[in-house]
Amino acid sequence: MLQSLMMGAIGGTMIGLSVAIMLLFLGRITGISGIFGGALIPTDGDRLWRAVFVLGLLVGGVSLWWLYPTAFPVDALKSMSWPVVVLAGLLVGVGTRMGSGCTSGHGICGLARFSVRSLVATVTFILAGAATVFLARHVLGLKSLI
Amino acid sequence: MNTSAMRLWVVFVSGVLFSVGLGLSGMTQPVKVKGFLDFFGSFDPTLLAVIGSATGLNVILFRFILRRPAPILEEKFSLPTKKEVDRPLVLGAVLFGMGWGIGGFCPGPALTSLASGTWTVLIFVIAMAAGSLGYLFVEKQMQSAKVSRESKKS
Numbered sequence: 001m002l003q004s005l006m007m008g009a010i011g012g013t014m015i016g017l018s019v020a021i022m023l024l025f026l027g028r029i030t031g032i033s034g035i036f037g038g039a040l041i042p043t044d045g046d047r048l049w050r051a052v053f054v055l056g057l058l059v060g061g062v063s064l065w066w067l068y069p070t071a072f073p074v075d076a077l078k079s080m081s082w083p084v085v086v087l088a089g090l091l092v093g094v095g096t097r098m099g100s101g102c103t104s105g106h107g108i109c110g111l112a113r114f115s116v117r118s119l120v121a122t123v124t125f126i127l128a129g130a131a132t133v134f135l136a137r138h139v140l141g142l143k144s145l146i
Numbered sequence: 147m148n149t150s151a152m153r154l155w156v157v158f159v160s161g162v163l164f165s166v167g168l169g170l171s172g173m174t175q176p177v178k179v180k181g182f183l184d185f186f187g188s189f190d191p192t193l194l195a196v197i198g199s200a201t202g203l204n205v206i207l208f209r210f211i212l213r214r215p216a217p218i219l220e221e222k223f224s225l226p227t228k229k230e231v232d233r234p235l236v237l238g239a240v241l242f243g244m245g246w247g248i249g250g251f252c253p254g255p256a257l258t259s260l261a262s263g264t265w266t267v268l269i270f271v272i273a274m275a276a277g278s279l280g281y282l283f284v285e286k287q288m289q290s291a292k293v294s295r296e297s298k299k300s
Contacts, residue, residue, distance in 0.1 A: 008195030011171020027217030056161015061261025071169035091245025093277020099238020112204035128243025
């Protein structure tokens, strides 16, 4: 557990630096849902840099695949049920667009800026996530599914 | 190198740093994310260490950066200006939280995990794109319906 927390802090520091670089050089908040969503829209004026950021995420992912494969629990990922994955993806897509942000935009950048909207969003999505896991695992007994 | 090329390199490096950070921190493993959300079961506090270190660092760094008159490669900062807590913010966060709890993925880790070449991750990302674009489309339709209703009234 201590090792897991240490790795969490090391990775978190890298994420924090990435977000700081984006603000220092481009003056932008790094919200992955907004960056990904914008990259999908042909008329988006910021489409190019957003697509390049997503490309960076993918290249980082490929480096992990080579150098730190532990990052991807492939068997567990493969065993996820398709309908569950579709439902989860749709909810994340709709929810982050409606709520203007996800874990990075609200959770990291927003909290660091002391934004009240982001604090409300972060507390809300953590509680909603916890309630969902509680309901699925401990009430409905869907532990194998979720 | 001209400014627009430099901008793209900075963004690219930032994206790589972000996803490697996600992978090292354990956040590309849905079991750790759902472990964090499982308050009454196998609670795993790793996510707190990730958000805590990333946010804590920027509570300091953002202060210094925002003291500058402008960012290095742009003429001005583009920060969110909205202040009020409204219904879409809260309802959106609830829906996102539900999806996060069900899948154990938020957008960054999902995109990073595409590199694992696993079909389920690709399906998640496609569904996420559909949800994001679908909401935008519905919102636009509702807005234009509202505008035409109001113009009829006046």
